[in-house]
Each structure stands twice: as structure tokens, then as C-alpha cells.
Amino acid sequence: GLVDVAETEKQNEKFYRDYQNGCLDINAFLAFHLAPLKNFSRAELDEMHREFSAQYIEPHITPMAQMLVQSHRDAGDELLVISSTNEFIITPICRLFGIENVIGTQLETDGEGRYTGRYTGTPSLKEGKITRLHQWLAAHGESLADYGKTYFYSDSKNDLPLLRLVSEPVAVNPDAELLREAAVILITAPNRAEAETIGRALLEKRLAACVQYESIDSDYIWNGGLCRDTEIRLTAKSAASLFKKTAKTVRVL
Numbered sequence: 001g002l003v004d005v006a007e008t009e010k011q012n013e014k015f016y017r018d019y020q021n022g023c024l025d026i027n028a029f030l031a032f033h034l035a036p037l038k039n040f041s042r043a044e045l046d047e048m049h050r051e052f053s054a055q056y057i058e059p060h061i062t063p064m065a066q067m068l069v070q071s072h073r074d075a076g077d078e079l080l081v082i083s084s085t086n087e088f089i090i091t092p093i094c095r096l097f098g099i100e101n102v103i104g105t106q107l108e109t110d111g112e113g114r115y116t117g118r119y120t121g122t123p124s125l126k127e128g129k130i131t132r133l134h135q136w137l138a139a140h141g142e143s144l145a146d147y148g149k150t151y152f153y154s155d156s157k158n159d160l161p162l163l164r165l166v167s168e169p170v171a172v173n174p175d176a177e178l179l180r181e182a183a184v185i186l187i188t189a190p191n192r193a194e195a196e197t198i199g200r201a202l203l204e205k206r207l208a209a210c211v212q213y214e215s216i217d218s219d220y221i222w223n224g225g226l227c228r229d230t231e232i233r234l235t236a237k238s239a240a241s242l243f244k245k246t247a248k249t250v251r252v253l
Helices: 005-021 026-039 042-060 063-074 087-095 127-139 157-165 176-181 192-204 240-252
Strands: 080-086 101-109 115-120 151-154 168-171 183-189 210-222 225-238
Touching: 005 026, 026 080, 026 101, 026 115, 042 087, 080 087, 080 127, 087 101, 101 127, 127 157, 151 157, 157 168, 157 176, 168 176, 176 240, 183 192, 183 240, 192 210, 192 225, 192 240, 225 240
Parallel strands: 080 101, 151 168
Antiparallel strands: 101 115, 183 225, 210 225
16 A cells, blocks of 8 residues: 555544644644645556545535535636645645635645645645635735625534634534634614614624625514515624624513
């Protein structure tokens, strides 16, 4: 084999536990996983990746995932993947979705283009994702403020720094800590003015990172009859830990 299977499985289990616990030693992780790359040519590695992807990645790409990516593409959004996974692994996988902009942990190469088994720059883990994002934007002559909305999808508490930075954080199959952090609170108001009063109060008190408003028609039973009213629904993107304070603020208003 290419690696010692038993030792690799043992180390992977430890790294995964550390990742879940938020204490992954990124330098030790990268040193272990990148070392075998220096033993093969780029052509050999690319062929291994194709075989790996065909067997383990492509069968698990769901139509829903493809539809979600396409919905952002149809909306004219700039598509960018930021992953702590190294660029050799993650870039071809992103290409399966037609995504060209990819930020992964950068790999060092020698004069012949072979991987040395070391990384360069800032690993894109935790706050490193923000560093790499700002570097990517600067290279394109842009800043985050140039985008009206910024979405970021994640399943891990390790991504909380970037989730807190964007305007539209989305938790997908979140781990326990991320689930405790993420919350979308729905509030209804009889008119736009009252909804905006509530929204501004939540933002000023730092109880929500973002608020959105939309007009809705609500059907309900009142005095035995079916009624309909038009009202404003406010969507507040907050944290589960702030729910009680948010509810108290809305009741006072």
C-alpha cells in the first residue's frame, strides 16, 4: 500500500476527534497527511484522485446539493469554496459542481512541480478562513463590502468565525455546538413601521446579525370564522443563546 493503513486510521480518528472538539493541531494534521504526496508525481496523484473521486465522492453528490449550487449561479452570485482541506484534494471536487473559485490549504511545490509534503501560507481553518478570504478578495481588487449579500454554508463550529462575518450564515447538518449557536427567529408585526422598529432595536442591542422583512398573508380562525390579514414577517438571524433576550425585547416594544 501507499500508507500504513492501521496507523493512518488511528491518526485519522484522533485528528477527527480533535477537529470535532475544536482543538485540532493543524500543523500536526497537515504534516501527517501531506508527507505521502512527495513520493509521487503530479500525474500519479491526479490519477489516484480520479479513482478516489469516482468511488467515494461522486456517488454521494445529491441532486439537492447540485440544485442549491445552481440556484446561486442562476442568481448571479460569485461562487467560492473555502475549505481547510488541501487544494490537491478539494479543487477537483469543486470542479464537479462547476465551481472555479477554490480556497484550500496551499501546498508547496519544488522546481519540478512536485509536492514537497509541506504547506505554504495560512491554513484555511477557523480564523484562517477569514484571512484567506480577505487575501482572495484583495487579489481581485475587492472587499467583502463590495457584496450586498454573502452566504456561507458550514456544518462545523470550527467555522463560527466566518459564519459570524457573513450576512447570510447557513448551518447545514450542524454539530452540537454550531446548532446551539445558530438560530433564525421569526417575528410578525401588523405593519412595516413596527417591523422596522423591532428590527432596528435587535440590531442596536446586538441581538441579531441581520434582519429581513417581507409582506405575508396570514389565514387564521377567529370567533369561529376564517379570517385573513396582511402582516410583515421579520426574520432575525441570531443565536440560540440570545433567544430569551430577543423575546423580551420584542415584548417590550
